[in-house]
Each structure stands twice: as C-alpha cells, then as structure tokens.
Amino acid sequence: MKFKPKKFSLDHKKLDQNFYLQPTLKVARELLGKIIVRQFNGQILAGRIVETEAYIGESDPACHAYGGMTPRNKIMYLPGGYAYVYFTYGMHYCFNVVTEKEGFPAAVLIRAVEPIEGIELMKKFRNTNNIYNLTNGPAKFCQAFKIDKSLNGTSLLGDEIFIVDSDDDIKFTIGRSQRIGISAGTDKKWRFFIRGNPFVSKVKIKSK
DNA sequence: CTCTGGATTAGCT
DNA sequence: GCTAATCCAGAGC
Incomplete structure (x- = not known):
C-alpha cells in the first residue's frame, strides 16, 4: 500500500x-x-490522530495522578485544553491532552498519528525513511513532532501546538482495547484506535 | 516471524 | 533504590 498524504x-x-x-x-x-x-x-507538522488512551483521575491506578498531586502531574489538574508532556524510560517523551474541569486530573495520551504535513522533517527527526515507522507510538510521535518538556503546560488554544477539526468525509470504525504498556489498571478498556489504519502502533500487552 | 534485554534518567518511596 | 503510559537491536526459530 502506497501512502498518499491527504488534503489538509x-x-x-x-x-x-x-x-x-x-x-x-x-x-x-x-x-x-x-x-x-x-x-x-x-x-x-501535522498528522491525523489514529490512536488514543484515556487516563482518568486519582483512582485510576495507571494514571500519573493516582494518589494525588505531585510536581510532575500537576498539569493534569488544569482545566481541559493544556498539553501534559512527561519524560519516561530515561529517554522518551509522551504527549497528552488535558481534559475535564480544573481540579480533576485526567488526560488523553496521543499514541499514534498518520503523517500529513512536514513528512520530510519528521523523517529527519526520526532518522528513518519508513513512513510507517515515523509516528506509530507515543514516543515516536513526540520525536517526529519535536515535542519535549518545554511544551508541558502549553495551551492547545495557542499556535505552537493545537488540534483542528477534520471536515473530510472520512469514514472509519473505532476499535477499543485495554491500554498498552501499563501493569496496573489493565482491566479498563480505555484505548481507542481507527480500525485498520496502518499507522496504529504495534500492540504489545505487558504481561505481569 | 517472535522473544529478550539494554538504553538512560526523573520522579517517587 | 526501583521502576517507568517506550523503542530498538539482536538472537533464535
């Protein structure tokens, strides 16, 4: 299958x-x-979101806000519309969209996107020419989009990073599963993805 | 194709 | 001190 960037x-x-x-x-x-x-x-740089995960509240054992506010997770307590970016595994960033009202910590992790604009730049940042390997994972997406901790707390209503509606008549069905890469809260099916999309990340359920 | 281990550091206990 | 909302390379089948 040959990749053709969609109109944007x-x-x-x-x-x-x-x-x-x-x-x-x-x-x-x-x-x-x-x-x-x-x-x-x-x-x-632009891409269509094809995979997300929800992390909801202090009672979700997989959520960074599990157990209350800390210096790292305080951005999750802001009202919806901010970027929460964190550093993990000593080398990777992950990008989240903060949701819900102020004081309630929750966010949506962007796990994968389909590249649309700025593909050559993404290839440079990711150091690969394989378009299917540019943005099919939360840390890969951050690397391709040059997202790091400096964007933590940025408003998504500004111009540095934001999300726009799609008015294309794109039809897709939504798949749902448990979340990936976590060892607690695996009972919750809070991962969503566009079924059949080739840019969805490879699924590896952590066994424990 | 699948499976395993290493990279590398901030944040918490 | 331990572990992590990951990724990649290398080994084995």
Missing part, C-alpha cells in the same frame, strides 16, 4: 476549550480522525 487545510476549525472540558472517554474517542498541528521555526 489550516482553515479547519481549531478545537475550542469546550471540547476538552468534556468527559475524558468521550474526548479520547472523538479525537480520532482530528488533526494535530505543530508549528515551530515557521515550519508546520
């Missing part, structure tokens, strides 16, 4: 804060198909 226009409507204030599972589902845009140095 910056005229598409930027998602407003009301979208992010909604229940996290709804946001996680509805982010599928939407387009995440990153601007820096006058360059544009």
